[in-house]
Amino acid sequence: MRAAAVVASLAGAVALTACGGDGGSDAKDDSGPSASASASADTGGGTGASASASGGLEGSWLATTDGKAVVLVVNGTEVALFATGGTVCSGTAGEQDGMRMIRLKCPDGSKDRAVGMVDSVGKTRLKVTWQGEGGLGAESYQKAQGGKLPTSLPTAGLGS
Structure with missing residues (x-):
């Protein structure tokens, strides 16, 4: 029951972010690293980087890490992350x-x-x-298309 609520919540978050575009025409294939962006990251509250800084990152990305659902949303240079358990970052x-x-x-x-x-x-x-203090390391995401959760998103163990 809790897993269904988590998936429903994540689906709502993805649906809310679907208005930002699908990134389809600029997306690259899955065979290797992408071309580099041309803008710099906004790290200190100064002027922001151009919208092209996110390049192919634009959109909603989903992962399951350590039994928790994770949604990474990229809109231009702005990023938000939501994870099961109440983690919200921007x-x-x-x-x-x-x-x-x-x-x-x-x-x-x-x-x-x-x-x-x-x-x-x-x-x-x-x-x-991820290079944070917690040593999370590599995390793989799958893109949400059209505000829908991917059919292959692993949900076993969520909410347990």
Whole structure:
């Protein structure tokens, strides 16, 4: 029952973010790393990076990590992350030193996903290596298409 509520909540979050575009025409294939973006990450509240900084990252991405559902939403250079258990974080996406980076701040003080390096991004898959204090490491995401959860999203163990 709790797993169904989690999936329903995540589906609502994905549906709410579906208005930002599907990223279909600019998406790359899943065979390798993407081309680098041309803007810098907004790391200190100064002027923001251009909307192209997120490149193929644009959209809603879903993962299951340690039995928790994780939704990563990228809209231009703005990023939000929601995870089962109440984790909510926000931040930016952009390029730093030739690498695509995601920087998040979480009100609960969690640093597991404070800084992430985008290893690869394709039409349907995203891999981010999180370099936070919690040592989360690599996390693989699947893209949500048209506000719908992917059919292959693993849900076993959610909410248990």
